[in-house]
Amino acid sequence: MNNYRIVLASASPRRQELLKQIGLIFEVCPSKKEEQVTSAVPSEVVKELSFQKAEDIFQQKSKEMKSMPLLVIGSDTIVSCDGQILGKPADEADACRMLKLLQGRKHQVYTGVTVFWTKRGEECEHFTFYECTEVEFYPMSDQEIASYVASKEPMDKAGAYGIQGLCAAHIRGISGDYNNVVGLPVGRLYQELHRRNLCTVGI
Amino acid sequence: MNNYRIVLASASPRRQELLKQIGLIFEVCPSKKEEQVTSAVPSEVVKELSFQKAEDIFQQKSKEMKSMPLLVIGSDTIVSCDGQILGKPADEADACRMLKLLQGRKHQVYTGVTVFWTKRGEECEHFTFYECTEVEFYPMSDQEIASYVASKEPMDKAGAYGIQGLCAAHIRGISGDYNNVVGLPVGRLYQELHRRNLCTVGI
Numbered sequence: 001m002n003n004y005r006i007v008l009a010s011a012s013p014r015r016q017e018l019l020k021q022i023g024l025i026f027e028v029c030p031s032k033k034e035e036q037v038t039s040a041v042p043s044e045v046v047k048e049l050s051f052q053k054a055e056d057i058f059q060q061k062s063k064e065m066k067s068m069p070l071l072v073i074g075s076d077t078i079v080s081c082d083g084q085i086l087g088k089p090a091d092e093a094d095a096c097r098m099l100k101l102l103q104g105r106k107h108q109v110y111t112g113v114t115v116f117w118t119k120r121g122e123e124c125e126h127f128t129f130y131e132c133t134e135v136e137f138y139p140m141s142d143q144e145i146a147s148y149v150a151s152k153e154p155m156d157k158a159g160a161y162g163i164q165g166l167c168a169a170h171i172r173g174i175s176g177d178y179n180n181v182v183g184l185p186v187g188r189l190y191q192e193l194h195r196r197n198l199c200t201v202g203i
Numbered sequence: 204m205n206n207y208r209i210v211l212a213s214a215s216p217r218r219q220e221l222l223k224q225i226g227l228i229f230e231v232c233p234s235k236k237e238e239q240v241t242s243a244v245p246s247e248v249v250k251e252l253s254f255q256k257a258e259d260i261f262q263q264k265s266k267e268m269k270s271m272p273l274l275v276i277g278s279d280t281i282v283s284c285d286g287q288i289l290g291k292p293a294d295e296a297d298a299c300r301m302l303k304l305l306q307g308r309k310h311q312v313y314t315g316v317t318v319f320w321t322k323r324g325e326e327c328e329h330f331t332f333y334e335c336t337e338v339e340f341y342p343m344s345d346q347e348i349a350s351y352v353a354s355k356e357p358m359d360k361a362g363a364y365g366i367q368g369l370c371a372a373h374i375r376g377i378s379g380d381y382n383n384v385v386g387l388p389v390g391r392l393y394q395e396l397h398r399r400n401l402c403t404v405g406i
Contacts, residue, residue: 173379178377191341
């Protein structure tokens with residue numbers, strides 16, 4: 001399907017599942033570089049962070065495997081509500097606070113994606129994009145929030161919810177790419193790779 | 204989480220997965236009753252068909268298990284594009300025809316849901332609703348369509364695609380409930396059950 005050794009610079013099991021879903025074969029190598037953000041604008045933040053992750057792993061891997069076609073995918077997701085950026089909750093009380101903010105209204109989920117690639121270990125190219133999806137929650141009672149937080153599902157997720165999990169019961173609808181909310185906009189990613197001949201139509 | 208014996212009147216593995224996803228415990232008993240449609244309006248068609256499936260299985264099950272709390276869920280999904288209703292493709296050529304119609308534009312997915320329930324096998328109540336989600340495809344080349352049809356994924360699905368499968372690579376975005384496109388709007392279903400005290404906040 002492609003001639004590149006593909007590396008996903010993320011430990012997220014959800015991103016791995018999404019890449020598998022569209023038929024990509026890849027390996028996983030999470031970036032441990034400290035995140036540095038210069039912007040407070042959500043679309044810029046996720047672009048910067050995805051760039052840093054992809055660049056870090058590309059530099060590591062291209063040293064290891066000289067003159068082999070290599071392609072590295074970096075990605076970062078944040079939730080934005082009313083100008084507040086929500087990352088992963090610090091603890092259960094923080095998860096409750098986030099869900100109280102999100103329930104009964106709309107918010108935005110931003111995912112940035114950066115791809116670095118090289119054909120022969122010499123010239124390196126890259127592109128970066130982001131996708132934004134609007135998500136609307138049904139109203140949630142305090143009891144529903146407490147019950148959902150007790151499930152532990154919110155604890156490792158930006159914005160303290162998993163649209164692909166139990167929280168589906170509380171989502172009225174979205175506008176944009178669903179997989180962008182899960183953590184990786186694989187539709188846009190495939191389109192960007194395909195039009196640069198970085199993956200064929202085997203998908 | 205609830206006191207009802209819940210029966211899903213559908214053989215769809217995707218609907219079963221969605222009910223499990225929100226934490227419901229249920230059994231499966233697909234309706235084999237011949238479908239009868241009196242309307243050509245998509246929202247009416249899916250309501251009628253979901254009603255017929257739920258009523259059929261409710262009648263069977265309520266005879267078997269007198270005076271036990273019983274709740275039956277029936278559901279039906281269709282794809283509508285430009286006034287054409289698309290069901291499951293008859294063969295690969297039909298799947299190609301549907302995908303050529305859908306690519307590069309928006310269409311609508313309708314799912315109807317009917318719930319019948321009884322507390323003690325005497326009085327029976329029911330409600331019916333539908334959800335509509337708009338789905339937008341990226342343009343697809345003939346080669347991409349042929350490759351996707353060769354994967355066999357389209358063959359058992361209304362509109363000849365699975366948004367939760369390989370086809371994610373070709374979806375630009377949606378407007379509405381994602382799970383409605385997969386086959387069951389579990390968000391709305393949970394809300395409708397919850398406000399009638401048919402399931403508690405254990406979800």
